[in-house]
Amino acid sequence: MRLSTLVLPLFIAASLTACKRDQTESREAAKEPVAAAAQSADSPAPAVASEAPAAVSAVATVKPFDLELVPVTTKALPPFPYVAMPADLKPDDMRTDSDLDFDRVYVLAGEELRPVEGKVMSREFMLSDMKWSVLAAHRNYETALKALGATRVDTVHPMNEKFIERNGGRYQAIYDKMKLPYIDASTDADTPGFEQWLLRTPKANIWFSLRVYGGEVGVMTIEEKAMQQQVQALSAAHLSTVLKKDGHVAIYLNFDTDSQVIRQDSQPAIDEVVKLMQGEPSLKLRIEGHTDATGDAANNRKLSLARAESVAKAITAMHIAPDRVSAVGKGLDQPLADNSTEEGKAKNRRVELVRV
Numbered sequence: 001m002r003l004s005t006l007v008l009p010l011f012i013a014a015s016l017t018a019c020k021r022d023q024t025e026s027r028e029a030a031k032e033p034v035a036a037a038a039q040s041a042d043s044p045a046p047a048v049a050s051e052a053p054a055a056v057s058a059v060a061t062v063k064p065f066d067l068e069l070v071p072v073t074t075k076a077l078p079p080f081p082y083v084a085m086p087a088d089l090k091p092d093d094m095r096t097d098s099d100l101d102f103d104r105v106y107v108l109a110g111e112e113l114r115p116v117e118g119k120v121m122s123r124e125f126m127l128s129d130m131k132w133s134v135l136a137a138h139r140n141y142e143t144a145l146k147a148l149g150a151t152r153v154d155t156v157h158p159m160n161e162k163f164i165e166r167n168g169g170r171y172q173a174i175y176d177k178m179k180l181p182y183i184d185a186s187t188d189a190d191t192p193g194f195e196q197w198l199l200r201t202p203k204a205n206i207w208f209s210l211r212v213y214g215g216e217v218g219v220m221t222i223e224e225k226a227m228q229q230q231v232q233a234l235s236a237a238h239l240s241t242v243l244k245k246d247g248h249v250a251i252y253l254n255f256d257t258d259s260q261v262i263r264q265d266s267q268p269a270i271d272e273v274v275k276l277m278q279g280e281p282s283l284k285l286r287i288e289g290h291t292d293a294t295g296d297a298a299n300n301r302k303l304s305l306a307r308a309e310s311v312a313k314a315i316t317a318m319h320i321a322p323d324r325v326s327a328v329g330k331g332l333d334q335p336l337a338d339n340s341t342e343e344g345k346a347k348n349r350r351v352e353l354v355r356v
């Protein structure tokens with residue numbers, strides 16, 4: 001049975017149904033890195049070692065992942081997200097957790113935690129809905145990804161203790177960046193619980209995060225691409241008009257994920273705020289940070305304040321007197337739209353200028 005007209009079918013051997021998941025509940029298993037899956041016989045040499053890497057110091061610098069060592073596929077590819085769900089899976093048994101034109105997700109490249117940006121889709125289904133073993137799930141997707149020309153590139157499990165120490169010391173923060181639920185390490189290299197695959201094409205890099213844990217299969221596709229700017233900076237004249245009419249105006253800036261760092265593409269919006277204040281020397285503004293409802297309310301309030309303060313600093317850095325600008329964090333308390341949709345969340349993640 002075909003998954004896609006352009007993807008090699010996912011075969012299930014009868015013997016796979018008898019295989020059991022061999023996963024440990026012990027955190028000790030996280031100490032052993034997971035080896036990369038072997039390449040198929042007709043595949044080029046792997047970009048990373050297939051053997052588990054030697055232990056490294058928690059403070060040692062990991063050798064950067066060499067993207068150029070991953071072969072570029074010449075095969076015809078199906079459309080995004082490139083790998084289909086099993087054909088026998090009922091539509092109601094599959095969940096789509098995210099389907100975004102642009103986001104940032106961290107991936108495992110060798111032993112490196114690497115941020116990538118682009119189009120993201122994450123889908124899930126239960127092993128029981130397909131009557132699959134853990135091994136069957138790994139083998140099915142390994143076969144399909146190799147058929148596309150993809151290469152497995154992770155050489156460490158995200159629960160490896162030294163990897164966690166090198167990346168801040170908190171596994172939950174790492175999992176949040178990778179957009180993963182909890183996944184323990186496995187003692188069986190054939191069923192590691194998590195695999196990172198990379199498909200290089202002449203036009204784009206496509207990453208696949210595969211997880212099989214807790215009776216669930218999750219497949220995330222990240223196609224690297226630059227964001228298409230859709231929100232234009234409001235002019236100083238427009239900001240002035242709205243502030244005089246309503247007393248406040250929302251502006252939409254791009255920040256690094258879970259960070260107060262303003263991205264460079266938001267500088268034109270900051271420039272217009274500065275022009276506004278230069279043209280109205282008596283104007284004072286309160287910068288209010290707002291978030292969507294994702295995550296902890298206290299953390300959202302803290303993040304919203306940090307972002308508002310970053311905007312205030314960016315304005316005063318351009319020769320606007322500090323006493324003309326203040327900052328507060330509102331968190332998720334004042335939504336403009338429904339937080340149950342991605343569109344609503346995007347509208348709620350904003351900075352407001354309030355005349356004081």
